Amino acid sequence: MPDLSPAAFILLQGARVFAPDDLGICDVLLAGGKIIAIDSAIPADIVPDCQLVDLSGRWLCPGFIDQHVHLIGGGGEAGPTTRAPEVVLSRLTRAGITTVVGLLGTDSVTRHPESLLAKTRALNEEGITAWMLTGAYHVPSPTITGSVEKDVALIDRILGVKCAVADHRSAAPEKGQLASMAAQSRVGGLLGGKPGVTVCHMGSSKKGMQPLYDILETSDVPIGKLLPTHVNRSEYLFEQAIEFTRKGGVIDITSGIPEPIPPAQAIDRAVRAGVPLAQLTLSSDGNGSQPKFDEAGNLVGIGVAGFESLLETVVELVNGYRFTLPDALRPLTSSVAEFLGFDNKGAIAPGKDADLLVMTPDLVIDRVYARGRLMVKDGVACVKGTFE
Template sequence: MAGPPGASGHVPSASPLLQLLRGAEVFAPAPLGVCDVLLAAGKIAAIAPELPALPPELCRVHDLRGHRLIPGLLDAHVHLIGGGGEAGPSTRVPPVTLSQLARAGITTVVGVLGTDGTTRTVADLVARTLGLRDEGLSAWCYTGSYELPVPTLTGSVRRDLVFVDPIIGVGELALSDHRSSQPTLDELLRVAADVHVGGMMAGKAGIVHLHMGDGLRGLDLVRRALDVSELPPRVFHPTHVNRNRRLFVEAGELVARGCSVDVTAFPPEDDPGDSLYAADAIDRWIAQGLPVSRLTCSSDGAGCMPVFDAHGHICAMDVGRPTTLSDTLTELLARGQELATVLPIFTTNVADLLRLGHKGRLAAGADADLVALDDHGHIAGVIARGRWLIQGGQTVVCGPFERSAS
């Protein structure tokens, strides 16, 4: 690859107006073969087997022969300002950084609060979301946390969606978990109705992103909500459905009713117990012939992953890492899964669910969010909105405070 466009600790000045990526094997996510890709002003301008050369003073050329070029990954569940806090203030996880997301190939991210909607606020989350946009990523967030009533910025779920640009839904509202507010069916329906109508009014996704715990009730509340209401199934998006095998079976049954579900890329060193690693869950999903279009994968990056004993005491703790998302994709390829088969789980499926039509795909007019993979499936380059963040496997753009912190 050519030299980095800028290697300062902060976001560099704008990239060249035109960039030509030569000779990569392109997956859009459908395979397009070896193509050139022209980027212009943060967008994909053209994709073709061979694009004409342009004057060097107007266009920077990058040789990507031997690489696979895919859409930037979308992660719909990251604790942008840090998660945790279940065992006191010292267990609050630090905020996620730009380079942590970039190294995972994530070019679009959606932030969540998690358990703690008391010492962490929706205002903080919105501010960090806007900050990541300034740093070069595409970022949105959910209003709310595990709890009810839903913590909001404006005092209303519907107003949050209508008046606060980055907010696209409610999440992660907890079900079947001892840390939840133990919501009733009526309470879940009221939140889902508000987020659905708010999404319609604002032209946004309007989904309820549901944290699923280990409780025996599983997805029962979601099934009952579909039974008794007129709400479209797409409003409900349960995550962590691979946290135990019983819940994973329920999730497979739920998609037949029109819902999409999300598996979490748990850290590989975690003892899986009764859970399924994300790659195992995706393998099983495909082997069972379940609709791949209804499956997404997220990292739970910067989220605390506590292990509780029978008395509710934390006996172990880990932290989610954004890189588990790209690691899961790499592992699937190493197992022999076809890239075109599994790639939508990390790209178009997420973009379509979140109604971000300009994300998750490589096509003329789409945002210039791309990841270059080497022949082992590892990330060699990341472009977000036309700007290189990773090049030649090296981080070339960091957040404004990352170097001082190191």
């Protein structure tokens, strides 16, 4: 395996820092995988044997947090040949992802939470930060310990649970099942010091957001612990999602869903409707299958989601919708970190993890640091996964 220990001290000099707030031209000092100082000018000889990196003319941003990735592959809706493969490290880092949350999808028959946990731990060993959700499309949820509550409370990398609702591929969960699952995730989070969230894959059914309201009506789970994702997959669902935010909820827009509501357009529409950016997150659904169904529910095509759509959405927000770069970055950085309780992620500040994205002013990825380790240089992965 490659040596993943970062240099003792690294001084990043002269970049324009978006933390995500615009801090102007700053120097940033890293040590032990952490950000330890930010200032307009940090002396190059502040510590002995400091590695100097000139980032003049570059923009320095927090690394992306992608909270919805099929790390061990998704798919399978058209048989074994349509099972998407596992993701490799460099596919994530080249896209600017330094923190990732893995989950299962339709297939919890040939894929298992135990395998996902192993993959999550492998990615942590290879240099980025990886977490996971227990569960899958089905309820009762497939788990490792036999209990959602125990999985979240006792297994180090598990943050919460995932299910699927309003989708013809879900297990048609009843109100009580959903409420119990969400409550178990919530209590497991309390016991284990985790966020204890419930992520709901939203399908195209006319049920829309009703299953989430059923959870709220039949349990005492706070609305801030429920996350509907893929909300830009239909106009009907998106309008309901906007209303969900008005009740205090957070919604997740999928960059890998290009229509009917492209992700940048969805974020712009939500903001124009008065949704605070803190209640909007963006994720890729990367490495998941992208099935296409006809009106009768028959599969007519399938593809695999990539990760480039994250940065493409940021670029479109800035160039197409005139967002400031700080605002365009928030759904991938500070908003996600706040929702998941990642106190050491999502921003450039002393004490935070040194998860950093260096870009050119035209928003092309130049370098990526994960916990202070240089993973991408000149847009090319310089650290690769074990079997790449």
